[in-house]
Amino acid sequence: MNLRLDIAYDGAPFRGYARQPGQRTVEGDLADALARIVGRDVDMTCAGRTDAGVHAVGQVAGIPDAPDDLVVERLLGSLNSLCAPSIGVSSVAVMPDGWHARFSAVSRTYIYAIDEGFPHPFRTGTTWQLPGSMDVDAMAEAAGHLVGDHDFSSFGRVPDPTASAVRNLFELKVWREGTVIRIKARANAFIQQMVRSLAGTLVAVGQGRRSPDDVPAMLAARDRSAAGPVAPPHGLCLVWVEYPGVETPPGPI
Amino acid sequence: MNLRLDIAYDGAPFRGYARQPGQRTVEGDLADALARIVGRDVDMTCAGRTDAGVHAVGQVAGIPDAPDDLVVERLLGSLNSLCAPSIGVSSVAVMPDGWHARFSAVSRTYIYAIDEGFPHPFRTGTTWQLPGSMDVDAMAEAAGHLVGDHDFSSFGRVPDPTASAVRNLFELKVWREGTVIRIKARANAFIQQMVRSLAGTLVAVGQGRRSPDDVPAMLAARDRSAAGPVAPPHGLCLVWVEYPGVETPPGPI
DSSP states (O other), X not given: OEEEEEEEEOOTTSSOSSOOTTSOOHHHHHHHHHHHHHSSOOOOEESOXXXXXXXXXXXXEEETTOOTTOOHHHHHHHHHHHSOTTEEEEEEEEEOTTOOTXXXXXXXXXXXXXXXXXOOTTTTTTSEXXXXXXXXXXXXXXXXXXXXXXXXXXXXXXXXXXXXXEEEEEEXXXXXXXXXXXXXXXXXXXXXXXXXXXXXXXXXXXXXXXXXXXXXXXHHHTOGGGSOOOOOGGGEEEEEEXXXXXXXXXXXX | OEEEEEEEEOOTTSSOSXXXXXXXXXXXXXXXXXXXXXXXXXOOEESOOOOTTOEEEEEEXXXXXXXXXXXXXXXXXXXXXXXXXXXEEXXXXXXXXXXXXXXXXXXXXXXXXXXXXXOOTTTTTTSEEOOSOOOHHHHHHHHHHXXXXXXXXXXXXXSSTTSOOEEEEEEEEEEEETTEEEEEEEESOOOBTHHHHHHHHHHXXXXXXXXXXXXXXXHHHTOGGGSOOOOOGGGEEEEEEEOSSOOOOOOOO
């Protein structure tokens, strides 16, 4: 049968989501737990291969060929018992044939968080600490130039240089909550390090080192060096993966 | 001069707030940082001596005899640089003579958090994980019996058995936010383990092991064994200390 897992994780202890030999990864920990439950290795798919140190509250994984004799009702508890506290599985669902965690997803939403306040012990692990006072209006103006169907080569990498870097950025919002500034990015898909490059560029604008008017030229350059730096991974969180049908996005992290 | 520090901490690595020889405590870490800045030991006071493992987002400490040549404007940054990420100082203020972190405080507010959902990696450190579905209405009814001026001997300890265990519990509220149930307790002061005993008792009511109607007899017994168990420390957070004058309580943890 075809299973869907909804997963939250603190990215700090992991070398990213995707399994890598000799490294601790979220997928590796999940696959090890599954293998102990099932008695053999099972293939997994996922909606967003987050980088080392990036968090998730809305990651979605698939197990396309889960054994039919698996007791789904017990799987949630078993996975949460076997996984470290850094990983929590929020639900296990049986999906129709053909549903695929990656290929069925129509959008991914990430939130990047920056904290301008003091080093709050409950926030330093999930926000980029940047003392100062950024111009959120300028960041929002810059964000407006980035929304839409663009070649994002200036804002990330594609592993295969012949592949397209065109993505559809549906939404790029910036807002302030007290000392915390959040950047929400929703797209059909992202190229590598794209959200963190967008965040790093918007921060450069917020600090006055770049102008919102520079952004169209950054996009047009199709050259990584044209845009701002890559923001650190621990401020980033995958919050929602959208599939066709009625679903409500969760609140921010 | 007389200084006030506002402090947040993750209680997990500490044997409580108050300094103890040979133990890592919040006050010990703060005092060590202060001694490095000032060049000598300085006395500190505090509004609430939280137990081992208990968190704070609104602890208040005082330095009644801070050296007059201390540059207050730099102290905030210096303390945050020297303290571990588990402690964050949110502000340093010069107070009038006679202000005292403990004796000037008119109320302390704690929030106890219980999570009935899956083990969420960003909540397991600050909530008591209790799968199930508690009766929040029954908990609120029980809480109503506890509000007021009472001898709370059944709900905690006083180090000196001849001292009074009478405290004025101004507010005891219970509410649900998704899978998280929060208990807010505001009193002039609390006896040892009082908030955690109130929380443990309300949980026993929420799970149907005790009735709201049992609560008046628990109070009247003045015997620790009459009430419910002590809830674990990591679900508890000191969120606000009130001083005379206009102050706004912060949002919950």
